[in-house]
Amino acid sequence: xxxxxxxxxxxxxxxxxxxxxxxxxxxxxxxxxxxxxxxxxxxxxxxxxxxxxxxxxxxxxxxxxxxxxxxxxxxxxxxxxxxxxxxxxxxxxxxxxxxxxxxxxxxxxxxxxxxxxxxxxxxxxxxxxxxxxxxxxxxxxxxxxxxxxxxxxxxxxxxxxxxxxxxxxxxxxxxxxxxxxxxxxxxxxxxxxxxxxxxxxxxxxxxxxxxxxxxxxxxxxxxxxxxxxxxxxx
Amino acid sequence: xxxxxxxxxxxxxxxxxxxxxxxxxxxxxxxxxxxxxxxxxxxxxxxxxxxxxxxxxxxxxxxxxxxxxxxxxxxxxxxxxxxxxxxxxxxxxxxxxxxxxxxxxxxxxxxxxxxxxxxxxxxxxxxxxxxxxxxxxxxxxxxxxxxxxxxxxxxxxxxxxxxxxxxxxxxxxxxxxxxxxxxxxxxxxxxxxxxxxxxxxxxxxxxxxxxxxxxxxxxxxxxxxxxxxxxxxxxxxxxxxxxxxxxxxxxxxxxxxxxxxxxxxxxxxxxxxxxxxxxxxxxxxxxxxxxxxxxxxxxxxxxxxxxxxxxxxxxxxxxxxxxxxxxxxxxxxxxxxxxxxxxxxxxxxxxxxxxxxxxxxxxxxxxxxxxxxxxxxxxxxxxxxxxxxxxxxxxxxxxxxxxxxxxxxxxxxxxxxxxxxxxxxxxxxxxxxxxxxxxxxxxxxxxxxxxxxxxxxxxxxxxxxxxxxxxxxxxxxxxxxxxxxxxxxxxxxxxxxxxxxxxxxxxxxxxxxxxxxxxxxxxxxxxxxxxxxxxxxxxxxxxxxxxxxxxxxxxxxxxxxxxxxxxxxxxxxxxxxxxxxxxxxxxxxxxxxxxxxxxxxxxxxxxxxxxxxxxxxxxxxxxxxxxxx
Numbered sequence: 038x039x040x041x042x043x044x045x046x047x048x049x050x051x052x053x054x055x056x057x058x059x060x061x062x063x064x065x066x067x068x069x070x071x072x073x074x075x076x077x078x079x080x081x082x083x084x085x086x087x088x089x090x091x092x093x094x095x096x097x098x099x100x101x102x103x104x105x106x107x108x109x110x111x112x113x114x115x116x117x118x119x120x121x122x123x124x125x126x127x128x129x130x131x132x133x134x135x136x137x138x139x140x141x142x143x144x145x146x147x148x149x150x151x152x153x154x155x156x157x158x159x160x161x162x163x164x165x166x167x168x169x170x171x172x173x174x175x176x177x178x179x180x181x182x183x184x185x186x187x188x189x190x191x192x193x194x195x196x197x198x199x200x201x202x203x204x205x206x207x208x209x210x211x212x213x214x215x216x217x218x219x220x221x222x223x224x225x226x227x228x229x230x231x232x233x234x235x236x237x238x239x240x241x242x243x244x245x246x247x248x249x250x251x252x253x254x255x256x257x258x259x260x261x262x263x264x265x266x267x268x269x270x271x
Numbered sequence: 272x273x274x275x276x277x278x279x280x281x282x283x284x285x286x287x288x289x290x291x292x293x294x295x296x297x298x299x300x301x302x303x304x305x306x307x308x309x310x311x312x313x314x315x316x317x318x319x320x321x322x323x324x325x326x327x328x329x330x331x332x333x334x335x336x337x338x339x340x341x342x343x344x345x346x347x348x349x350x351x352x353x354x355x356x357x358x359x360x361x362x363x364x365x366x367x368x369x370x371x372x373x374x375x376x377x378x379x380x381x382x383x384x385x386x387x388x389x390x391x392x393x394x395x396x397x398x399x400x401x402x403x404x405x406x407x408x409x410x411x412x413x414x415x416x417x418x419x420x421x422x423x424x425x426x427x428x429x430x431x432x433x434x435x436x437x438x439x440x441x442x443x444x445x446x447x448x449x450x451x452x453x454x455x456x457x458x459x460x461x462x463x464x465x466x467x468x469x470x471x472x473x474x475x476x477x478x479x480x481x482x483x484x485x486x487x488x489x490x491x492x493x494x495x496x497x498x499x500x501x502x503x504x505x506x507x508x509x510x511x512x513x514x515x516x517x518x519x520x521x522x523x524x525x526x527x528x529x530x531x532x533x534x535x536x537x538x539x540x541x542x543x544x545x546x547x548x549x550x551x552x553x554x555x556x557x558x559x560x561x562x563x564x565x566x567x568x569x570x571x572x573x574x575x576x577x578x579x580x581x582x583x584x585x586x587x588x589x590x591x592x593x594x595x596x597x598x599x600x601x602x603x604x605x606x607x608x609x610x611x612x613x614x615x616x617x618x619x620x621x622x623x624x625x626x627x628x629x630x631x632x633x634x635x636x637x638x639x640x641x642x643x644x645x646x647x648x649x650x651x652x653x654x655x656x657x658x659x660x661x662x663x664x665x666x667x668x669x670x671x672x673x674x675x676x677x678x679x680x681x682x683x684x685x686x687x688x689x690x691x692x693x694x695x696x697x698x699x700x701x702x703x704x705x706x707x708x709x710x711x712x713x714x715x716x717x718x719x720x721x722x723x724x725x726x727x728x729x730x731x732x733x734x735x736x737x738x739x740x741x742x743x744x745x746x747x748x749x750x751x752x753x754x755x756x757x758x759x760x761x762x763x764x765x766x767x768x769x770x771x772x773x774x775x776x777x778x779x780x781x782x783x784x785x786x787x788x789x790x791x792x793x794x795x796x797x798x799x800x801x802x803x804x805x806x807x808x809x810x811x812x813x814x815x816x817x818x819x820x821x822x823x824x825x826x827x828x829x830x831x832x833x834x835x836x837x838x839x840x841x842x843x844x845x846x847x848x849x850x851x852x853x854x855x856x857x858x859x860x861x862x863x864x865x866x867x868x869x870x871x872x873x874x875x876x877x878x879x880x881x882x883x884x885x886x887x888x889x890x891x892x893x894x895x896x897x898x899x900x
Contacts, residue, residue, distance in 0.1 A: 085875075099885030127503040127876065127899045138507060210817040211361035212873040258810075259503065259876050259899075 044080040057153050064115045068146065070154040072109030072131070074185065079131060079160050080250070080263040082208040083107045086129045088156075091121045091143070105129075107266060109208065111156075120146045122156070130255055130262035131158040132190060146232075152270035161186045161255045162194065164264035169249045171269050175234045176201050176249050180264060195256040199233040203240050203247045208252065215240065215247075222256070237271075246270040311389040314396050324382060324407050325473070327375055329893045331368070331413045332431070332799035334566065334717060334735045340600045341797045344805075344815070345872060348599040348839040349867055351862060354704045355867045358839060358894040360875035361817060365900050368418050368802070369881035372411070373425065378409040380428040390415045395466060402464035406475035409457040413487050415541045416450040417803050420880040420897065421510035424453055443893040446509035448517060451491035455524055458484035465718070472566045473734075478536045479565035482738035485528035485746045492521030496753065501809045504898050511880050511898055520889045522750045523783050529747035533763075538740040540770045551646030554735055555717050562740045569732035570722075576730030585649065586707045587697040590725030596698070599710040600648045601839035602862060605637075606829055608644035608793055613775055617826035618842060621862040629857035633662070633844050636860055642772035643793055646789040649713035651844050656720050659694040660695040662711055662844060667859060669849035677701055687850050700843050702866040709865045710841030714898065716797050719771045741794055749787050764790055786831040806830070806879055817873025837871040840864050876897070 068090075071077040073247050089100035090113060105111050121143040124133050134142040146154055166181040178199050184191070200207045201212040207213060218235040225231065237247055252261040277813055300306070301533040309318045342349045342357055349357045383404040386397060408426075423442035431440060458480040465477045486645040495518035498505065505512030513521075532538060541554035542563040554560050560567075569575050581590070582597045589595035594815050606617050618636055619628055630636050633652040637644060651662035665675030666685050676683050678701060701708035719731035744763045752760035757779045765776040769791065777786065791804055805811040812875045814836045828834045843863045849855045876898035888894050 097886070097889035099889055125896070125900055210873055212819065212869055214819075247322075257502070 069112035131160040167264035169267040179232040195254040312391040334577040338349040361870045365882040398464040399466045402461040421447040438634040441891040444510040454487040473568035488525035494833040497809040527751035547642035547646035564738040567735040571732040580731040584725040600712045608641040615829040627859040629854040649715040660698045663696040664700040664843040785832040815872040815874035
């Protein structure tokens with residue numbers, strides 16, 4: 038068969054012109070970090086504490102919305118540029134600086150390459166020295182509570198709750214716990230050496246470990262502050 | 272020569288023919304667009320414009336919004352696998368329920384402006400049309416303030432002058448209380464303008480304006496009073512949140528508007544049928560109901576129908592094969608209906624000793640309750656279109672084992688009874704068996720018994736009632752209770768309860784906030800009130816707190832306004848089979864959480880007011896963001 042070269046040339050020309058870039062670069066700069074208080078991680082509920090990242094200077098402005106992980110971690114994959122980081126009013130179990138009443142302060146971030154920015158916040162309370170142990174089919178927890186905000190903004194503890202779940206996601210929401218027990222804030226007394234215990238129900242299919250953590254519900258604050266998640270093996 | 276004269280004549284004709292002015296030739300009025308001056312020259316044309324504006328009235332739940340607009344908030348379970356997200360999600364997005372239709376507002380403003388300016392209409396016609404336009408505009412502002420809080424209040428059509436400067440068009444949000452004030456003052460202003468000769472409940476009337484006023488004032492009052500429990504849900508500019516000092520004023524207005532309807536509105540509670548459940552169900556079916564004040568009307572074979580009956584009819588009685596049974600009321604709701612002696616009690620399934628209770632007829636389990644239960648919910652073995660539903664989840668044997676199958680057509684052997692027996696009901700219950708009930712209940716409210724109403728082609732033309740007299744009575748009861756007059760409140764609430772079969776009236780001492788919350792729930796369920804009631808009482812974040820529910824939670828504290836209601840449950844009947852036992856062949860019931868219910872409703876503080884889109888805020892920087900968002 039006679040090869041028709043002009044067809045091949047036309048095909049090659051099409052292929053070559055198709056090589057032109059027809060798209061934008063994907064975002065590639067990673068901004069990540071944790072919620073911290075003096076270097077100590079602030080643990081919150083998964084997907085419940087939102088943050089907003091604004092990039093001013095592009096006409097219409099809208100935030101990049103994200104939420105913090107259980108350990109207070111966040112990460113955003115975006116482009117290099119100047120950003121402003123903020124958290125909406127009444128979100129999170131901590132105080133966020135306000136420039137005036139109702140005006141939330143922002144944190145300027147100049148993003149040139151991958152960068153870790155820890156977000157310094159002032160939590161109302163923190164759970165310290167949590168220890169989770171097994172006792173029969175129960176999970177026992179002992180911990181101290183540190184009251185961080187003691188000035189006029191101080192708030193009371195509504196309740197303290199010990200949550201247990203079969204997966205690493207542990208909180209009060211939906212199927213993030215299989216057992217929980219609460220202590221009323223008024224019944225707490227001393228904030229040190231608090232102990233709680235909760236019975237773990239039968240898990241189907243069987244597994245010989247659970248995840249546990251304690252959370253503090255602060256009066257008048259929607260989000261709880263937690264201890265880190267601990268794995269308890271039976 | 273002859274030829275030349277013919278040519279000249281032709282040329283002359285051509286030249287004179289082209290002498291028409293350019294503008295005459297080019298400016299042809301479009302035939303598809305009716306000019307405003309023409310449109311407002313004839314009352315029939317105005318009415319057709321108004322018809323379009325009525326059609327765009329926004330309802331939360333509506334028969335033409337689809338069955339799914341009724342299903343949320345754990346009052347029902349969605350028996351359609353594609354809609355399982357209602358019970359699998361753990362909350363709502365901040366943008367949920369939002370509305371921001373300023374196109375509608377502009378067209379209403381234009382309508383009001385043009386109808387007012389029209390010279391061809393008589394004063395009486397003009398008053399009626401303008402009043403209807405203002406009613407629709409106030410209704411939409413009311414709908415916006417319920418969902419978004421304070422919004423920019425635009426009462427004149429805005430025009431852009433193409434100067435490049437849009438600042439004059441960028442209006443900031445008004446205070447939440449200002450929008451409520453606008454709705455109330457509009458209702459007061461237009462109530463005298465309506466032509467009382469028009470007796471069409473799908474059009475606005477004096478009664479509709481007053482009913483809107485009563486409801487709006489009540490909402491504003493309760494936000495003022497109960498907003499103090501959620502101080503985070505406010506904005507410093509008052510765009511969200513109403514000062515508590517305004518509560519009494521609003522309650523007084525709500526009561527006055529409601530009483531104006533009660534004393535002189537010409538409406539009454541629907542009492543036509545001897546069976547009180549049938550009577551309650553019929554109030555939604557009877558187009559001449561004396562109870563309805565403002566409705567969305569439908570007409571079969573006339574172009575405006577809805578598929579509510581098609582979507583929700585019992586499976587075995589369906590007119591449309593597999594199209595049926597999507598909206599399944601939950602046991603949570605069913606248990607809320609009181610016993611006829613004014614006490615709360617769960618449906619009895621076990622004796623004090625823990626043994627199951629055996630019922631000869633499935634309906635016996637629901638006997639002696641509020642007549643509205645059987646009027647709202649089609650109970651197992653309930654009657655629809657002359658047939659009874661067949662609802663059971665399997666055979667229970669003496670040793671406690673259950674024989675069930677994946678479908679009524681899949682037979683099983685039941686030892687002692689025979690082989691190839693049908694072991695589940697034709698109308699359910701099987702986990703994941705969509706279009707059949709998965710809670711044990713079908714919906715009866717709005718379900719149309721007319722022949723052919725369940726067919727997709729014909730559809731149903733049952734009305735959707737937006738305002739009805741029973742709600743006005745409950746609004747009056749709530750307002751007078753909050754004003755400290757429990758005796759008047761008892762008088763109003765007992766009228767509604769007497770119609771539901773309660774022979775012992777509630778005493779003045781028995782009227783509490785929880786009673787009022789409860790009464791609204793059972794009377795007005797599936798009418799689009801649940802979300803807004805829970806929001807205005809600031810109870811939404813309490814009852815939908817994101818925690819899972821157990822059966823023990825479900826059956827305790829019934830009637831408590833703060834009772835958790837995060838997951839819909841079902842009540843599954845089983846046929847007991849134990850030859851020789853006197854209970855063999857009877858029914859037992861088990862409270863069951865349908866398998867697809869994995870999420871639990873969580874209402875965050877940021878859900879109280881729906882998000883205003885970033886596009887809107889970018890285009891108008893004067894708009895402040897919602898609290899917590």
